[in-house]
Amino acid sequence: MRVAELLVRCLEHEGVKYIFGVPGEENLDIMDALLDSSIEFIVTRHETSAAFMAGTYGRLTGKPGVCLATLGPGATNLLTGVANANMDLNPLIAITGQAGLDRQHKISHQYYDLVSIYEPVTKWNAQIKTGDIVPEVVRKALQVATQEKPGATHIDLPEDIAGMEIQAFPLEIINHSLSEAGDHVIQEGAKIIEQAKNPLILAGNGITRGRASDSLLNLVEKTNIPVVHSFMGKGALSCKNELSLLTAGLGGKDYITCGFKQSDLVIAIGFDMAEYPPENWNPDGATPILHIDTEEAETDSNYPVKLNVIGSINENLKKLNQSLSPIERDNNWVKKVRQNALNELEQFKDDVSFPIKPQKIISDLRSVLNDDDIVISDVGAHKMWMARMYHTYQPNTCLISNGLASMGVAVPGAIAAKMVHPNRNVVAVCGDGSFQMTGAELETAIRLNLPIIVLLWRDEGYGLIEWHQQKKFKRASHIKFGNPDFIQLAQSYGFEAMGIQKGEDLKSTLEKAIAINKPVLIDCPVDYRENMKLTEKLDDILC
Incomplete structure (x- = not known):
C-alpha cells in the first residue's frame, strides 16, 4: 500500500x-x-x-x-x-x-x-x-x-x-493507567485536611477529564468543604449542592474572593494554572496548597504547595475519602456568599429592558435547557458573564476555553459537540466579534444536518476589550465595527434565523429554537453597560 x-x-x-x-x-x-x-x-x-x-x-x-x-x-x-x-x-x-x-x-x-x-x-x-x-x-x-x-x-x-509503496502494519494498542499516590502520601494529605479550620476546594478541569466528579462529591459530603470552580472546571460539583461556591475567574474582586481570603488551605484538584493565575486568589502567597493532580504543580510564588498528591485523581480522591473521618464545619459564610451570587441572577429573571442585559440572557438560557444540554461559550465579554453566572449541574455541559482562549471557538465547537451528543441540545454563545471569525461554519452545520443553536450577543464592538479600557483609562479606543444583517446572513446559509426585538421575547424564542430541531441563529442585542456596573459593584465588596 x-x-x-x-x-x-x-x-x-x-x-x-x-x-x-x-x-x-x-x-x-x-x-x-x-x-x-x-x-x-x-x-x-x-x-x-x-x-x-x-x-x-x-x-x-x-x-x-x-x-x-x-x-x-x-x-x-x-x-x-x-x-x-x-x-x-x-x-x-x-x-x-x-x-x-x-x-x-x-x-x-x-x-x-x-x-x-x-x-x-x-x-x-x-x-x-x-x-x-x-x-x-x-x-x-x-x-x-x-x-x-x-x-x-x-x-x-x-x-x-x-505516495511511496510500503508494507507494514499498525502497532498493537497498549493502554496505560495512571498510578496512585502512596499510602503515606494519602495519610499526610488527610492529616493536612483535618488540621485545616477553613479549607476550600478549587476544582479544575482535571476532575472532569479524570471522571472524578462522584469521588469529589463523596469527599465534599464527608468533609463539608466548600468548592469553587475554575472556568474550565464548571460542573465538577453540581451548583445545586449547598457547598458549591459556583465559579471564580474574574481578574478582580468577586464574592468568592472572601472565601479565598478566609481560607487557611486551598485544596486544588485537577487545577491548571493557565485557567486562573494564583496571584489573583492568593496574592501574598500565604495560603498553603494541597495539590491533587496527575502531575506535580508548576512552580509559582503564589502557589506554595504543602503536599503533592500525584496520580489518578479519581482513585486518590477515593483513598483520601477512606482515610478521613467525617468533619462538621460552620459554613454560614458559604451560605451568604452563595446566596449573594444566586440572587444576582434571580433579580434579572423578569427584567424586560432592551437591549437585553447579560444577566437576563443567561437567566432565560438556563431556564430553557436541560441539565445535560451543552453550552459552548466563545471568547469575549459574554464569556465572563457565562463563566460567572451560567449554572451547571454536570461536567462538560458549559465548555469554556480558558487556556489560550481563542476567539471563534464556539460555532465549530458546537458542531463537534452535536456530533458527539446528537440527543442533547447544543448552544454556541457568541459575541458578534467572535462569530465573524468562524461564522462560515454555519454552512458546515447545514451540510451535516446538525441542529445547533447559535445565540449571538450583538453589541457592534469588542466588548471585553472596551470593558478593560474603561476600567483602566475611563475611555474606549478603537473597538467598534460594523456588522452584516445577521438574520439574512444566517438564512443565506440555510439556518432558521430569529431576531430579538423586545426584552420579553428571548425566552420564548429560545424555546421555539429548541422545538423546531433545526439549525437556528438568534440575533440578540446586548446591553454591555452592565459590564462597568458589575465592576463598580464588585469593587464595593467587603468581606
Whole structure:
C-alpha cells in the first residue's frame, strides 16, 4: 500500500472516526486513501475551525480529535486551533501535508519547516521521512496526546513520502493507567485536611477529564468543604449542592474572593494554572496548597504547595475519602456568599429592558435547557458573564476555553459537540466579534444536518476589550465595527434565523429554537453597560 494508506489504516486501528480539515495539493494521497476508509472526513471552511472541532471532540470524548491541513498557509491557519487545544489540555492530533523531501533544502513554494513551527504548541511532533516509521509515529501521537496531561501532537507528511509503496502494519494498542499516590502520601494529605479550620476546594478541569466528579462529591459530603470552580472546571460539583461556591475567574474582586481570603488551605484538584493565575486568589502567597493532580504543580510564588498528591485523581480522591473521618464545619459564610451570587441572577429573571442585559440572557438560557444540554461559550465579554453566572449541574455541559482562549471557538465547537451528543441540545454563545471569525461554519452545520443553536450577543464592538479600557483609562479606543444583517446572513446559509426585538421575547424564542430541531441563529442585542456596573459593584465588596 501507499504510505498515506498505511497512515489512514493506523488511524482506523486507533479508533479514529472523524478527521476535520481542508484538503490541499500536498495531501492528495491522504484524501484519496480516505475514500476507502471507515473514517469520515469533515470538510470545514477554515483550518482553524477544523482544529477547534477536533479539540472539542477530544475534550468531550477523551479520545484525540484529528484535524488535517495542507502545507504553508493551511498549516499556519491550523496552528491557532492546535495551540488552543494544547493549552486547554484537549487531546488532538494535527496532520499536515508537506513539500517533498527533494525541495526542503531550499526556498520553495509554500514551504516552511512545520515541525519547528508546531514544536512550541504541541506535546510532541515529527515528520515522516520514511514509510517504515508510520505505525510508530501514529501510535506515539495517540499515546502522547492522551497521556495526562493531554494535549496536541503533530504529524508532518511530505507529499513524496505519502505516495511511496510500503508494507507494514499498525502497532498493537497498549493502554496505560495512571498510578496512585502512596499510602503515606494519602495519610499526610488527610492529616493536612483535618488540621485545616477553613479549607476550600478549587476544582479544575482535571476532575472532569479524570471522571472524578462522584469521588469529589463523596469527599465534599464527608468533609463539608466548600468548592469553587475554575472556568474550565464548571460542573465538577453540581451548583445545586449547598457547598458549591459556583465559579471564580474574574481578574478582580468577586464574592468568592472572601472565601479565598478566609481560607487557611486551598485544596486544588485537577487545577491548571493557565485557567486562573494564583496571584489573583492568593496574592501574598500565604495560603498553603494541597495539590491533587496527575502531575506535580508548576512552580509559582503564589502557589506554595504543602503536599503533592500525584496520580489518578479519581482513585486518590477515593483513598483520601477512606482515610478521613467525617468533619462538621460552620459554613454560614458559604451560605451568604452563595446566596449573594444566586440572587444576582434571580433579580434579572423578569427584567424586560432592551437591549437585553447579560444577566437576563443567561437567566432565560438556563431556564430553557436541560441539565445535560451543552453550552459552548466563545471568547469575549459574554464569556465572563457565562463563566460567572451560567449554572451547571454536570461536567462538560458549559465548555469554556480558558487556556489560550481563542476567539471563534464556539460555532465549530458546537458542531463537534452535536456530533458527539446528537440527543442533547447544543448552544454556541457568541459575541458578534467572535462569530465573524468562524461564522462560515454555519454552512458546515447545514451540510451535516446538525441542529445547533447559535445565540449571538450583538453589541457592534469588542466588548471585553472596551470593558478593560474603561476600567483602566475611563475611555474606549478603537473597538467598534460594523456588522452584516445577521438574520439574512444566517438564512443565506440555510439556518432558521430569529431576531430579538423586545426584552420579553428571548425566552420564548429560545424555546421555539429548541422545538423546531433545526439549525437556528438568534440575533440578540446586548446591553454591555452592565459590564462597568458589575465592576463598580464588585469593587464595593467587603468581606
